[in-house]
Amino acid sequence: MRARTLSLAFAYALCALTTAAAALAPLPRTAWILLAVAGAGGALWDLRRLVRVPNAVLTLLGLAGFFGSLLPLHRETLAEQSLTALTFLLAIKIFGNKTRRDHLQILAVALLVIAGAASLEPEVVFGALLASALVIGVLLLLWLPFSELTERVDAGLLRRLTLIGLGLVGASAPITVLLFILLPRSVNPFWAGLGGRPRQGVSGISDHLQLGEVGRVALSGEVAFRAEIEGGGPLPLTPYWRGAVLEVTDGRRWEISGRSRPATVLAAGGTRIVYYVEPHGNRQLFLLETPSGASIGTRTQTIGAARVLQLPLPLARRIRYVGNSRPADRFTERLAPEERALNLRLPATLPVSIRALAARLAGEERDPGVVAARLLAHFSRDFTYSLQVPDGSGDQLESFLFGHRTGYCEYFAAAFAVMLRTQGIPARVVSGYLGGDYIPAGSYYRVTQASAHAWVEAHLGGDWVRFDPTPAAAELGSTFASRRGGRPRLWLDTLRMRWNSWVVQYDAESQLALAQAGAARMRGLRGGLSGDFRSAVRAVAAALGVAALIFGTRALVRRRAGDPLARRLALFESLAAIHGAAREPHEGPLAHAERFAQLVPGGEAAVRGFGALSAACRYGRRPADGRALAELDGHLERIRKVIRSGG
Amino acid sequence: MPRSSGISSTPPPSAESSPGQPAIAPHTAVTEGTLHIRLTATGAIAIALLLGAGIVAVNSGNNLLFLVVAALLAALALSGLLGHHNLRRVAVRLIEPDEAWAGRPVSVRAEIVNPRRRLPAFLLALGERPGRPAGTVLEVPAGGRAEIPLTLTFPTRGVQPWPVHAVTSEFPFGLIRRGGLVRSPGRCLVYPAPLVVPWEIVEAAEREGTMVSRRGLGAGGDYRGQRDYAPGDSLSRVQWSSWLRLRRLQTKEFESEGEPPAVYRFDAVPGPGTEERLSQLAWLVRAGLRRGRSVGLVLPGLAIPPGTGASQRRRLLGALARFGESA
Numbered sequence: 014m015r016a017r018t019l020s021l022a023f024a025y026a027l028c029a030l031t032t033a034a035a036a037l038a039p040l041p042r043t044a045w046i047l048l049a050v051a052g053a054g055g056a057l058w059d060l061r062r063l064v065r066v067p068n069a070v071l072t073l074l075g076l077a078g079f080f081g082s083l084l085p086l087h088r089e090t091l092a093e094q095s096l097t098a099l100t101f102l103l104a105i106k107i108f109g110n111k112t113r114r115d116h117l118q119i120l121a122v123a124l125l126v127i128a129g130a131a132s133l134e135p136e137v138v139f140g141a142l143l144a145s146a147l148v149i150g151v152l153l154l155l156w157l158p159f160s161e162l163t164e165r166v167d168a169g170l171l172r173r174l175t176l177i178g179l180g181l182v183g184a185s186a187p188i189t190v191l192l193f194i195l196l197p198r199s200v201n202p203f204w205a206g207l208g209g210r211p212r213q214g215v216s217g218i219s220d221h222l223q224l225g226e227v228g229r230v231a232l233s234g235e236v237a238f239r240a241e242i243e244g245g246g247p248l249p250l251t252p253y254w255r256g257a258v259l260e261v262t263d264g265r266r267w268e269i270s271g272r273s274r275p276a277t278v279l280a281a282g283g284t285r286i287v288y289y290v291e292p293h294g295n296r297q298l299f300l301l302e303t304p305s306g307a308s309i310g311t312r313t314q315t316i317g318a319a320r321v322l323q324l325p326l327p328l329a330r331r332i333r334y335v336g337n338s339r340p341a342d343r344f345t346e347r348l349a350p351e352e353r354a355l356n357l358r359l360p361a362t363l364p365v366s367i368r369a370l371a372a373r374l375a376g377e378e379r380d381p382g383v384v385a386a387r388l389l390a391h392f393s394r395d396f397t398y399s400l401q402v403p404d405g406s407g408d409q410l411e412s413f414l415f416g417h418r419t420g421y422c423e424y425f426a427a428a429f430a431v432m433l434r435t436q437g438i439p440a441r442v443v444s445g446y447l448g449g450d451y452i453p454a455g456s457y458y459r460v461t462q463a464s465a466h467a468w469v470e471a472h473l474g475g476d477w478v479r480f481d482p483t484p485a486a487a488e489l490g491s492t493f494a495s496r497r498g499g500r501p502r503l504w505l506d507t508l509r510m511r512w513n514s515w516v517v518q519y520d521a522e523s524q525l526a527l528a529q530a531g532a533a534r535m536r537g538l539r540g541g542l543s544g545d546f547r548s549a550v551r552a553v554a555a556a557l558g559v560a561a562l563i564f565g566t567r568a569l570v571r572r573r574a575g576d577p578l579a580r581r582l583a584l585f586e587s588l589a590a591i592h593g594a595a596r597e598p599h600e601g602p603l604a605h606a607e608r609f610a611q612l613v614p615g616g617e618a619a620v621r622g623f624g625a626l627s628a629a630c631r632y633g634r635r636p637a638d639g640r641a642l643a644e645l646d647g648h649l650e651r652i653r654k655v656i657r658s659g660g
Numbered sequence: 661m662p663r664s665s666g667i668s669s670t671p672p673p674s675a676e677s678s679p680g681q682p683a684i685a686p687h688t689a690v691t692e693g694t695l696h697i698r699l700t701a702t703g704a705i706a707i708a709l710l711l712g713a714g715i716v717a718v719n720s721g722n723n724l725l726f727l728v729v730a731a732l733l734a735a736l737a738l739s740g741l742l743g744h745h746n747l748r749r750v751a752v753r754l755i756e757p758d759e760a761w762a763g764r765p766v767s768v769r770a771e772i773v774n775p776r777r778r779l780p781a782f783l784l785a786l787g788e789r790p791g792r793p794a795g796t797v798l799e800v801p802a803g804g805r806a807e808i809p810l811t812l813t814f815p816t817r818g819v820q821p822w823p824v825h826a827v828t829s830e831f832p833f834g835l836i837r838r839g840g841l842v843r844s845p846g847r848c849l850v851y852p853a854p855l856v857v858p859w860e861i862v863e864a865a866e867r868e869g870t871m872v873s874r875r876g877l878g879a880g881g882d883y884r885g886q887r888d889y890a891p892g893d894s895l896s897r898v899q900w901s902s903w904l905r906l907r908r909l910q911t912k913e914f915e916s917e918g919e920p921p922a923v924y925r926f927d928a929v930p931g932p933g934t935e936e937r938l939s940q941l942a943w944l945v946r947a948g949l950r951r952g953r954s955v956g957l958v959l960p961g962l963a964i965p966p967g968t969g970a971s972q973r974r975r976l977l978g979a980l981a982r983f984g985e986s987a
Contacts, residue, residue, distance in 0.1 A: 113834075117702060121709045125716075128724035143724060147731050154735075158783055158834035162796055170799055173780065177832065181742065185734035192730035199718055516723050587694035587841040590789065590824050598820035598848070 016160040019171070021059050023153040024116055027123040028052040028107045030146045034139060035100055038130030040093055044100040047078075051104035058108075068109055075105030096129045113157050120150045135331060137505075137512035151185075152178045198521040220296065222259050222267040222444050222467060224409050224423050234461050237446060238290040238299055239510050241457040248284075248451075250340055253468065253479065254299040254460060256445035258319040264360035265409060267427065267442045283339040289513050290332050298322040299445055299460075301338035302479065309334040310522045318346055333518040342479040348439060348472055356439035356472065363431065364411045371432040381438045381473050388432050389480055392425055398485035422483040426467040429482040439472035443479075455507040578630055578637040581645045585623055588652060602628040616655030623648035689751045690827045694841045696790050703835030710736075739832045746831045747839060750774050750781050750800070754810070754822050754844040759977075761942075762817045763853040770808045770844075772827070774800040782831040786810065790826040790837060817852040817938065817981045851977045854946055855939035861930060862944065866922045884913045921954035921966035938980050945976045959983060 028048060035045035078101030083094050103122045106115055127146055131139030155178045159170070242248065259267035283305050290298060300307060300322055307314040307322050309332070316322050322336070348356070374391050375384045396418050403417040410431065413424045426442045433440035444467045449460035468481040586596050586605075594609040606624020610617040626645055629635040699707065710732055717725035752772050760766040774781040781800045785793035786808045795808035814820050821843065828839030886899050889909035902910040922944075929940040941957065948955040949968065956966035957976050964976060 113702065114705065117705060117709075121713075124728050125713065125725075128722060128728050131724040132720070132722040139724065140727075143727065147728070151735055154833040154835075158830050159798060162783075162798055173799075177742070181735060181738055181832070184738055185731060188734035188737060189727070189731045192733055193723075193727055196714075196726050196730060197718065198726075199721060516727065519723055520721065583841075583843070584694055586824055586843075587696075590841060595788070595824055598814050598823055598850075599816040599818065 014166045016163050016166050019166050020116060020153065020156060020160045021056075021111065023149055023156065024107065024111060024119050025052055025056050026149050027119055027146055027153070028055075028103065030142050030149070031100070031103060031123045031126050034127040034130040034142050035096070037136070037138060038096070038134045040100075040130065040133070041097055044097045047104045048100055048107070051108045055107045055109075059111075066108070071105050071109045075101055078105075092129065092133060096126055096133075099126050099129070113161060116153060116157055120146075120153060124150065135513065135517040137509045140512055140516065148179075148182050151182050155181075193516075193519075194524070194527065198519075198524055200521045220257055220269045222257075222423060222427075222442060224265055224427060234463060236291055237293070237460050237462050237464070238288055239457050239459050239513075240299075240301065240449070241287040241289070241455065241510070241514065243285040243287065245456045246451055246458070247453075248301070248340055248458075251448050252340070252458065253302040253443075253466075253481075254446040254449070255302050255304065255321060255443060256297045256299050257443070258321055258470075259442040259444060260355050261358070262360055262427070262431070262442075264362055264431075267430075270355055283337040286336050286338060287514070288332075288334050288336060289510070289518065290328065290334075292328050292330050292332075294327050294329070296324045296327055298324060298328070298332070298334065300336040301340065303341045303344040304336055304338045307334060307336040310520075320344065331513065331517070333514070343476040345476050346472075347475065353439050353472070356441050357434050357437065359431065359434050362408070363435075364408050366411055366415060367428075367431060368435045370414060371435040374432075375436050381436075381471070384436050385433060385438060385471050385473065385478075385480060388429060388436070389482055392429065392482040393484055396420075396425070396484060398483060422465075422467045425482040425484075426469050429480065430469045433469070433471050441470050443468055443470055447481075452503060452507055452510070454504065455510045457510055459506055459510075577642055578627065578645075581642065581649065582627055582631070584649060585627070585652075588649075588656070592656065602631070613652065613655055615658075616652050619648045619651035619655070623652070688753065688842045688845055689749060690747045690840045690842060695838075696826060696828060696840060697836060697838045698790065700830060700835055700837050703833075706833075706835050736833075736835070740836065742832050743829065743836060743838050745779065746781055746783075746829050747827075749776055750784065750827070752786065752825075752827050752842060752844060753846065754825075754848075755807075756846065756848050760812075760814060760848055760850045761853055762814055762850050765811050765813050768810045768812050768848075770795075770810050770825070771805055772797065772800055772808065773805040774802060776802050778802050780804075781829070783829045783834075785826075785828050785830075785839075787826055788823065790828050790839060790841070793828070814848065814850040817850050817935075818985065819847045819982065820850050821847050849978060849981055851981045852935065852938040852942045854943035855936060857929060857940045857943055861928075861940075862947075864928065866924075866948075886910045886912050921956060922948050923956035923958055923966055924948075925958045926960055934984065938983055942977060942980050945973070945980070949973050949976075 029052060032045050032048040032052060035048055079098045082098035082101060086094065099122055103119065103126065106119050106122065109115070111119070123146055124143070127139060127143050131143065152175065155174050159174070238254075240252075240254070257269055260270040261268045284301070286301055288299060298307075300316070300320070302320075304316055304320050304322070307316055314322055314334075322334075324332075370391075371388060374387050376387070378384050378387065398421060399419045400421055402413075402420050402424070410424070410428050413420045414428055430440040430442050444465075446460045446464040447466035447468075448464050449458035451458050466483070468479060468483070470477045470479055472478075582602075589596060589605065589609040592609070592612055594605070594612050596605045600608070602624050606620050609624075610620040613620055623645060626635070626641060626648070630637040630641055630645075635641060710729060713725055713732075714729045716722070717729055750772060752770060755769045755771055757766050757768050760768075770786050772781075772784055772786070780802055783796060783798065784800060784806070785796040787793040787795075787810075794810045797806040797808060800806045810825070812823065822845075824841050824843050826839060826841050828837050830837050886902070887910065889898060889911045893911040897912045899910040899912050902908065924941050924944045926937060926941065929937050929944070931937040931940070941959075945955055945957065949972070952968070954966040954968050955972065955976060957964045957979060959979060962979060964979060967975075
């Protein structure tokens with residue numbers, strides 16, 4: 014194989030990886046098509062040695078494409094525009110002649126495009142693409158200096174270089190991890206807002222609930238969020254992930270009230286859970302019931318009396334936040350009169366038959382808890398859970414309760430809440446997710462849109478108590494691994510989770526948290542070590558200290574070894590050689606010093622002084638003792654200073 | 661083994677080395693010389709790109725870019741170690757040429773040895789100055805050696821030290837050039853630059869030389885005498901009659917049939933200065949020996965009887981090169 018062909022193969026491999034990244038990322042289709050065409054055309058032309066397009070034409074085309082992609086600039090699409098512009102540059106480089114410098118530029122642009130594409134679509138596949146590009150880049154960098162000096166590839170040399178390259182990559186990995194952790198992150202990155210176009214995901218959870226909405230998304234297998242349980246899991250009970258509290262209804266539609274409520278002082282503690290929520294275009298975030306606190310970054314969030322977490326703006330990018338929860342089906346809250354009225358308000362068009370049904374089921378019972386239980390029991394009889402709800406005539410709730418008796422969580426929750434209100438029990442609908450697949454390998458729950466759910470909270474005896482009237486609720490949290498039958502899928506999801514939590518979401522807050530955790534652990538080590546262990550640590554530290562002393566002394570002795578005068582002469586001669594006064598073979602030290610002195614204006618005295626003294630020590634009677642050496646060092650230092658100052 | 665033009669690398673001859681450990685005594689280790697570390701032009705571009713990527717990473721918060729920067733920084737750090745290790749224990753020496761004449765370019769071989777047991781040394785460049793290599797060898801295998809041809813010019817005659825030369829390597833990535841400015845051990849004997857002498861002076865010098873010398877031994881000429889037999893003497897020249905008389909073998913000697921020997925005297929050439937005279941004598945010696953004559957030399961304080969052959973040539977030119985050294 015020809016040496017140049019191998020360099021080209023590395024360049025085209027980088028081009029292929031970049032094309033894949035551009036195709037997978039939300040970039041204009043022209044980007045990856047252009048790269049693919051340039052790669053294929055360039056390879057064909059390189060192999061067939063066809064006539065090339067002149068470099069000037071290619072440069073003009075590249076610049077036109079580059080600026081054409083950037084103009085006009087839009088804040089929302091700046092990242093896509095920049096990456097598309099870079100793909101133009103890469104395409105031109107791939108298509109044109111490839112010198113050593115071009116290969117370096119190809120590597121740099123390819124890495125930039127892949128990393129940029131990964132920021133638009135933070136999936137683990139980009140990590141794989143990036144790692145491949147880095148490995149190829151290292152091999153390319155290793156090979157390039159050789160390719161300029163030889164025509165053909167020697168198989169043995171190539172094998173040895175490949176082994177060195179792979180060894181280098183392997184040895185770099187831990188340093189890369191360390192640097193990745195330590196490289197300083199900005200708390201508020203300057204260009205963070207200039208990212209790609211917000212992604213619009215699908216979610217069954219929003220600030221309202223319309224009968225039939227959840228059904229549309231319940232079949233979706235898309236991940237809504239992942240929740241990592243600190244200290245491991247799984248949770249003792251099927252988790253209810255609280256999203257929105259809906260209190261206002263007209264019979265068909267439930268909405269959040271929009272009332273501002275004073276923040277309640279919540280008891281801290283509980284299970285700490287880290288959430289990674291996919292962008293869904295709504296303001297709602299999710300917390301395990303019953304939440305007691307939340308924080309996004311370092312900012313503590315107000316979750317309010319309704320115990321929900323909302324963003325000021327719709328969620329357009331993946332987000333990480335931390336919540337604390339105490340798994341329970343109730344929480345205490347004093348209900349103000351206006352809130353009580355709000356949670357008892359019935360739709361104006363509520364059919365009489367529903368009131369009558371609720372009254373009949375309650376009977377003479379006055380205890381709200383018993384009434385609620387009786388109403389709940391009604392839904393466990395003769396009702397069918399199905400996502401296919403038959404079209405009913407008239408009021409949808411009436412059709413559900415008295416007609417087809419078939420529905421899903423929204424129907425059950427809405428009907429139950431309304432029936433509770435008719436009996437004077439404050440009630441509201443809560444939307445969120447139920448269950449999810451617990452992934453033991455990563456200690457996290459993977460919650461998909463299929464787990465979207467709605468349930469009811471009734472205010473009983475000063476507590477908001479959760480009721481779930483949906484008969485199939487327990488089955489909603491079926492396991493992902495068993496349902497999809499794939500351990501590989503499970504591992505892949507764990508990989509995605511880790512990629513997201515360890516790489517994509519690692520930021521200044523994570524750095525701070527890591528530093529604090531490290532400091533705490535060190536404090537713990539200092540305080541909590543046993544006497545034996547402490548002695549062992551001291552012994553190891555002492556051994557390391559002795560080893561360092563021995564090696565340091567050895568290095569110092571080695572450095573000092575040899576003829577000190579010869580070392581200084583060699584240094585003087587190399588200084589002279591670098592500045593165009595290499596000592597000629599016939600030249601004596603004085604003549605050499607004189608010639609060197611002519612080239613160092615301002616340093617003549619030092620140069621001549623060095624020449625005279627070194628000659629006296631070497632050929633005369635002057636001993637090369639400490640004083641003479643110090644004097645020589647002084648001359649050398651002055652010469653260096655003059656050279657540095659450009660004199 | 662890959663080669664660049666005129667450059668070869670070979671495993672060491674076993675006679676010169678202990679197993680796996682070639683002798684390095686006559687070489688100068690590269691790391692003994694003055695350290696030379698410079699960023700190459702490619703390295704400067706790479707550092708600029710890395711800095712740019714770092715700035716974009718910090719300002720965008722893109723962790724993938726942080727990953728790229730971290731990986732490249734790690735690779736750069738390790739490449740520094742690898743580059744340092746690449747030159748460790750590598751040594752160099754210049755091999756004295758058959759003949760070197762003052763003021764004339766002479767081709768010299770530089771031998772680079774890699775005495776390490778396992779690791780090859782890569783991309784070793786040798787030249788008068790760093791960055792201007794006279795030759796680069798792709799790989800010197802572990803325990804092997806390579807040769808790079810160099811062209812040197814010594815301005816004056818005499819026993820000269822080798823000039824300082826740079827042994828550098830841009831391994832592994834070609835971003836940093838590191839190496840040392842070293843002086844090869846040993847010295848080179850440089851003959852005076854030959855200076856053409858007018859023909860009448862040649863004749864005069866040869867006439868004068870003839871008066872102080874005899875023709876050399878050979879065949880076909882006059883009978884010169886006899887001496888004791890020495891093993892290897894032709895039996896046709898054995899004086900058998902001496903055996904009968906003296907009871908020992910003797911061999912007859914004859915003068916050579918060709919031109920008479922020439923002895924060139926220091927004061928027979930016009931000069932005017934000492935160096936010019938030495939140069940003229942060098943030209944005369946070279947021309948005489950080329951013509952097959954037996955040539956001798958008389959210098960102030962030194963007389964070399966006429967003779968022929970390569971050893972005589974080295975003796976005569978060496979004497980001219982060293983003339984005045986002890987003074």
